[in-house]
Amino acid sequence: MTAETCGEAETYTDTDLNHHDQTYNSSETEYSGDDKEDGDVNLDPDLSDPRSEIRDRDSDWNESSSSETNVKAVNKRLSCPECGKQFLHKRSLQKHVRVTKLKLFSCDECGKIFSKTAYLKCHSRVHTGQKPFACEICGKRFSQKTHLNTHKTVHTGQKAFACELCGQKFSHKTSLNTHMVVHTGKKTFACELCGKRFHRNTLLNKHMNVHAGHKPFPCELCGQRYSHKGYLKSHMRVHTGERPFSCALCGQKFSQNTHLNHHMNVHTGQKPFACEVCGKRFGRKTHLNSHVSVHTGQKPFVCELCEKRFRRKSNLDSHMKYLLFCGS
Known part of the structure; x- marks a missing residue:
């Protein structure tokens, strides 16, 4: 007897044919579900055609008989028409063909997928540490040419992003x-100790010295100490009067970039x-x-002479000037 559903030209007993039809129908049902799940991918029409070349090329059936039931179990393997790799389920074959047709390339180290071998090659340097692109001016090396080109603007002074x-x-x-x-005004980096927020992680790291009490940079003119060299540099403009911004x-x-902003x-x-x-x-x-x-009613600014309190420092300053004027 011939299996008419899928066109296989093998001879079966009635029991074998019934088992074959059940296997074929359940496989088709599973495949239709996969089509719905991966509906955004356009695959070769042969993959969804019951009479596809894939099944025609792979017509080998492995039969194993059970000594207890004497019923033959039929196992059909699907093979990729491009590379010959075999799969038990159509879903596995479908995903394999998708990767093959889209020509995706996977990193052996981390599994990240790329659409071109050139992208994969650049990515692989993350794992190897290779930096083939060197700056001709300072010798600094980079793993990607784009990073080198970006670095060169440090020497040329070019500022292309406004x-x-x-x-x-x-x-x-x-x-x-x-x-x-x-x-x-977005500040995504928060100090775990005081809750103060920063828009840069580097600023948060500098801020942590405040809690540690570490201030290794003193001003040679007034003795005031700072936790970071950049803060000292900004402070020095108070003495020099420099306003580079x-x-x-x-x-x-302005003396500070933040003041300019x-x-x-x-x-x-x-x-x-x-x-x-x-x-x-x-x-x-x-x-x-x-x-x-x-809204809170808080008045944090206190006059040291009369202990009058103010909400704003500017109001306190005006008050102090008034007292000095009256005292003179």
Whole structure:
């Protein structure tokens, strides 16, 4: 008797044929479910055709007889028409053909998949540590040519990435992305000890010295100590009067880059800091902190002469000037 469902031209007993039909039908049902699951992938029509070349090429059937039941179990293996690799289930063959047809390449070390061998080759240097691209000026080496090209802007001074909000330019795209949090106010890195938040992980690491009490950088002019060399460098401008940060729109100069960033809100009108109580917005975090005391009633600034308290430091400063004027 011939199995008419799939076109196999083998001879079976009635019992064998019934078993064959059940195996074929259950396989087709499983395959249809896989088609639905992977519906976003367009596979070769031969894979979904019951009369496909895949089954025609793989017409070998392995029969094993049971001594107890004397019934033959039929096991059919599907093979890939491209490489000949065999699979027990159509789902496995389907996924194999998808990878083959899309020409995907997998990293043997971590399993990450790439669409081109060139991408895989570049990625492999992550595991090997190979850095074939060297800077002709300083000799620093890189694993990818794009990283070398980005590095070269350090020597050329080229700044191709500009902030659309304030016009400040950067040599690296990552530097621009980091800068954008100045406008958005987003600070994703939080100190586990005091809860203070930072928009850069490097700033958080520097901040941790505050809790450790480690301040190895003293000012030679006034003796004030700092936890990081960068803080000392910024402090020195108090003594030198240097203001290296200039506004590209109005020319006003600042001693700190953060002061320039705050100033840019004057031109853009952006107020990224919002009060959670009333919704009022501010261009600076310090202004928001001062405003919050309106809701809390807190007055943290105390006059040392009369112990009068103020919500804002500016009010305390005005009060002190008044006392000095009256005393004179």
